[in-house]
Amino acid sequence: MKEFFLDTDIHQSGIPIIRLDAQSLDQALAALKAPQRAWVKASRFKPEPGAYLVVPDASGKPGAVLFATGKDKTGFDDPLIFGHLPGVLPKAQYRLADPDAHGSLALAWALGSYQFSRYTKAAPRPVLAVPKSEELERSLIIAHGMYLARDLINTPANDMGPDELEAAARSLSQTHGSAFSAIAGEDLLVQNLPLVHAVGKSSPRAPRLIDLVWGDEGAPKVTLVGKGVCFDSGGLDIKPPGPMSLMKKDMGGAAAALGLASMIMRAKLPIRLRVLIPAVENSVSGRAFRPGDIYPSRKGPSVEIGNTDAEGRLVLADALALGDEEAPDLLISLATLTGAARVALGPDLPPFYTHDEALAGKIEDTARTSADPLWRMPLWAPYDDWLKSPVADMNHITTQPFAGSITAALFLNRFVERSTSFAHFDIFGWTPEARPARPKGGEAQAIRAIFTLLERYR
Ligand code: BES
Ligand code: MN
Numbered sequence: 532m533k534e535f536f537l538d539t540d541i542h543q544s545g546i547p548i549i550r551l552d553a554q555s556l557d558q559a560l561a562a563l564k565a566p567q568r569a570w571v572k573a574s575r576f577k578p579e580p581g582a583y584l585v586v587p588d589a590s591g592k593p594g595a596v597l598f599a600t601g602k603d604k605t606g607f608d609d610p611l612i613f614g615h616l617p618g619v620l621p622k623a624q625y626r627l628a629d630p631d632a633h634g635s636l637a638l639a640w641a642l643g644s645y646q647f648s649r650y651t652k653a654a655p656r657p658v659l660a661v662p663k664s665e666e667l668e669r670s671l672i673i674a675h676g677m678y679l680a681r682d683l684i685n686t687p688a689n690d691m692g693p694d695e696l697e698a699a700a701r702s703l704s705q706t707h708g709s710a711f712s713a714i715a716g717e718d719l720l721v722q723n724l725p726l727v728h729a730v731g732k733s734s735p736r737a738p739r740l741i742d743l744v745w746g747d748e749g750a751p752k753v754t755l756v757g758k759g760v761c762f763d764s765g766g767l768d769i770k771p772p773g774p775m776s777l778m779k780k781d782m783g784g785a786a787a788a789l790g791l792a793s794m795i796m797r798a799k800l801p802i803r804l805r806v807l808i809p810a811v812e813n814s815v816s817g818r819a820f821r822p823g824d825i826y827p828s829r830k831g832p833s834v835e836i837g838n839t840d841a842e843g844r845l846v847l848a849d850a851l852a853l854g855d856e857e858a859p860d861l862l863i864s865l866a867t868l869t870g871a872a873r874v875a876l877g878p879d880l881p882p883f884y885t886h887d888e889a890l891a892g893k894i895e896d897t898a899r900t901s902a903d904p905l906w907r908m909p910l911w912a913p914y915d916d917w918l919k920s921p922v923a924d925m926n927h928i929t930t931q932p933f934a935g936s937i938t939a940a941l942f943l944n945r946f947v948e949r950s951t952s953f954a955h956f957d958i959f960g961w962t963p964e965a966r967p968a969r970p971k972g973g974e975a976q977a978i979r980a981i982f983t984l985l986e987r988y989r
């Protein structure tokens with residue numbers, strides 16, 4: 532079987548990859564032939580994390596690969612560093628010198644092999660031979676979800692509007708035999724999703740609410756809500772060119788939710804899963820919603836529009852209220868929600884919010900063990916009344932120039948009351964500079980950590 536540039540049929544063949552660090556360098560060299568040791572010396576190979584060297588065999592062909600791991604100068608030990616190799620090694624078949632140690636290496640290899648090649652020719656990629664194991668099966672499940680989410684994010688908005696996002700969700704649903712429905716266009720008003728309608732009505736590509744349900748009705752209910760803003764121009768409070776240029780990724784929350792749903796269903800986790808995706812395009816036209824407009828929300832309170840560029844929290848408010856109605860055991864939102872989250876923590880460390888202390892601890896734990904970094908930020912109650920409006924029950928933004936990610940989370944929190952637990956993830960959805968296993972482009976943050984959490988759920 533060959534998937535994600537991993538091959539389980541050839542696990543004894545291929546060029547061996549010898550992993551080493553500064554301490555084990557001498558021991559690794561001892562396993563090489565004398566001319567190879569001379570080659571390593573002549574190449575001035577230094578075992579700094581991420582460094583690699585192809586060592587020839589007697590005929591001059593690649594005979595082995597040295598790959599250095601360990602802590603970098605800052606003391607950071609990148610758990611996905613092995614994912615650097617698929618992007619740099621010549622196309623050939625490789626194997627691990629120590630196949631027992633394949634652990635998470637196969638996943639790092641799969642994630643590092645990813646390329647978005649829908650519009651161009653894919654570069655040739657090396658293949659890694661790995662023994663079959665339960666852990667490998669799990670890595671493939673995770674890789675499937677990660678690839679799906681990355682593809683969805685990387686696809687530009689001209690080919691990934693609300694309709695195409697719905698089609699992607701429908702196709703995932705068909706693969707796993709889940710129930711599927713969508714409410715679109717004016718029906719959003721009939722079905723009481725006024726904020727999804729308000730944000731999406733400007734675009735000729737109809738807004739919609741996608742609803743996928745899977746699993747045993749008696750199992751614990753887990754509901755994922757993903758921000759599906761297929762393009763965020765900012766609406767009438769139009770974004771400047773720099774910030775707008777990346778906004779095809781503003782459905783990153785939806786992509787992450789679908790990627791996670793794929794993992795959950797493929798792994799057949801014993802949960803009752805629901806995925807809700809408000810899919811809209813935030814565009815500019817004579818039909819666009821405006822600053823100062825006031826709309827009802829699904830839950831009831833009226834919302835005054837402070838800035839049409841804070842569209843994500845509006846569509847999420849209605850979707851969260853809908854999800855909350857059946858009082859799930861766990862309600863999760865994933866969204867490329869604020870620039871402020873990036874100001875606080877940068878692109879690679881998304882904040883999450885929850886009032887559930889026990890859940891927070893588990894998320895911190897699985898974030899660490901899944902190499903999917905997350906950082907808890909507070910739902911700081913005293914900032915909640917920054918969301919006031921003189922003419923409506925609330926404004927969706929604050930005029931304060933502070934705590935933008937927190938106030939967005941506090942706004943969402945107002946639409947959740949019956950769910951046992953609620954956690955919100957303000958993800959970036961993008962890798963701005965390639966790192967091992969994380970090629971530049973769309974990235975599904977938080978979902979390996981959440982999947983690991985759900986594997987252990989109850
Ligand atoms: N999609 C953006 C947030 C965003 C921007 C995420 C850049 C990642 C990178 C969101 O819809 C937005 O525009 N938020 C505004 C809110 C503001 C108008 C209150 C923001 O964060 O600037
Ligand atoms: Mn916006």
Ligand code: ZN
Nearest residue numbers: 760763781843
């Ligand atoms: Zn947005």
